[in-house]
Amino acid sequence: MNSTDTIFVAGHRGLVGSALVRLLNERGHTNILTRSRGELDLTNQHDVNSFFSEHKPAYVFMAAAKVGGILANNTYPADFLGKNLAIQTNVIDAAYRHGTRKFLFLGSSCIYPKFAEQPIRESSLLTAPLEPTNEWYAIAKIAGIKMCQAYRKQYGFNSISAMPTNLYGPGDNFDLQDSHVLPALIRKFHMAKQRGDAFVLVWGTGTPRREFLHVDDLADALLYLMEHYDSEEIINVGVGEDITIRELAELIREIIGYEGEIRFDTSKPDGTPRKLLDISRLSETGWRASIALRDGIRSTYDWYLDNVA
Numbered sequence: 001m002n003s004t005d006t007i008f009v010a011g012h013r014g015l016v017g018s019a020l021v022r023l024l025n026e027r028g029h030t031n032i033l034t035r036s037r038g039e040l041d042l043t044n045q046h047d048v049n050s051f052f053s054e055h056k057p058a059y060v061f062m063a064a065a066k067v068g069g070i071l072a073n074n075t076y077p078a079d080f081l082g083k084n085l086a087i088q089t090n091v092i093d094a095a096y097r098h099g100t101r102k103f104l105f106l107g108s109s110c111i112y113p114k115f116a117e118q119p120i121r122e123s124s125l126l127t128a129p130l131e132p133t134n135e136w137y138a139i140a141k142i143a144g145i146k147m148c149q150a151y152r153k154q155y156g157f158n159s160i161s162a163m164p165t166n167l168y169g170p171g172d173n174f175d176l177q178d179s180h181v182l183p184a185l186i187r188k189f190h191m192a193k194q195r196g197d198a199f200v201l202v203w204g205t206g207t208p209r210r211e212f213l214h215v216d217d218l219a220d221a222l223l224y225l226m227e228h229y230d231s232e233e234i235i236n237v238g239v240g241e242d243i244t245i246r247e248l249a250e251l252i253r254e255i256i257g258y259e260g261e262i263r264f265d266t267s268k269p270d271g272t273p274r275k276l277l278d279i280s281r282l283s284e285t286g287w288r289a290s291i292a293l294r295d296g297i298r299s300t301y302d303w304y305l306d307n308v309a
Contacts, residue, residue: 001029001059001226008033008057010042010091011064016106016164018171019219020061027223033057043086052094058101061222062091062144065106070133070203070271072178077136084140092147096157103159104226105148107234109211109275110138111163119278122163122234131272149232160229162222165238165277169215169296170303182212185249186301189256190309199261200253203268206246211238211276214296217289224287238277239289255298 001007007024011017012034024032033055040051042064066083073080088105095103112120113128125145130138144161151157172183179187185202192200221237229235243251249262 003028004031005058006031007059009061015167015171015215017063019215023219042090043083045090048090048094052098056098060095060100060103062105068178069180070269073134073137080136081140085143088144096151096155105144105161107141107145107161107163109163109165109277110134111141114272118274119276121278122236133269133271145234152232161234162225163234163236164218165211165213167213167215169300174308185252186304189252189258192260193256193258197260199263201263201265202249203265204270205266206264207244208270209242209244209274211242212293213239214291217291221287228285235281236277236279237282238279240279242276255301
């Protein structure tokens with residue numbers, strides 16, 4: 001990508017999109033297109049086509065989606081399926097029709113089967129049933145992957161699809177009702193420390209294992225893939241190691257300085273038992289993550305204190 005090429009970051013106010021815009025600016029890109037939901041409704045086919053017809057972005061990072069944790073997915077299954085299908089379909093089709101040179105679709109590690117062999121290879125896709133607590137979002141993302149592959153096969157559309165592991169970092173959603181586990185724990189422990197609570201209640205048993213990637217590392221990987229990866233095959237983006245939710249809670253408690261007890265609500269769902277990505281394909285391209293989990297959580301907590309708390 002040249003510094004003057006028109007680059008559309010769909011979903012620039014989200015966790016991933018905001019990190020992409022920061023990095024593109026840092027690297028001297030001067031023609032970055034962004035639109036808020038109020039300025040451009042990506043579920044509206046006519047509006048999306050008009051936008052692409054007018055601006056004709058050369059590169060598109062598809063980071064726009066309706067996202068959330070277990071509670072949100074269980075509560076709003078129709079929204080997670082329908083809205084994500086509409087957003088993806090409109091943007092992918094408009095990008096193809098209006099001459100986008102390269103398109104990067106952002107998927108999710110939840111596309112893989114609940115009991116996929118660990119670490120999860122890209123070839124595990126569609127080999128077994130999904131995790132029920134987020135299947136609606138996963139099915140939408142799988143449809144987006146397949147749409148990119150179909151447009152590549154039928155029309156020669158230059159599209160790639162990246163599957164990140166669990167993300168965190170500045171700009172995350174810290175709402176306890178619909179956030180993911182890491183930001184939710186940061187908020188829980190911070191609030192408990194402020195109130196002087198005797199314990200913090202964590203959903204589930206604490207035994208599931210999860211891999212966490214700082215969003216700034218993901219942004220770096222996505223720019224790298226846009227420049228260096230060209231295949232219809234999906235590619236995992238992660239760090240190659242995981243920890244239990246119990247270990248994560250203990251680490252966050254230590255960083256925040258909360259001295260109370262951690263209790264686990266075993267009546268709540270655990271989700272997938274383990275979700276560690278096989279990053280061999282990514283490593284072979286020459287890219288590796290650089291932000292350690294402890295450092296990333298500490299900087300994320302600092303951002304939370306400055307911008308949310």
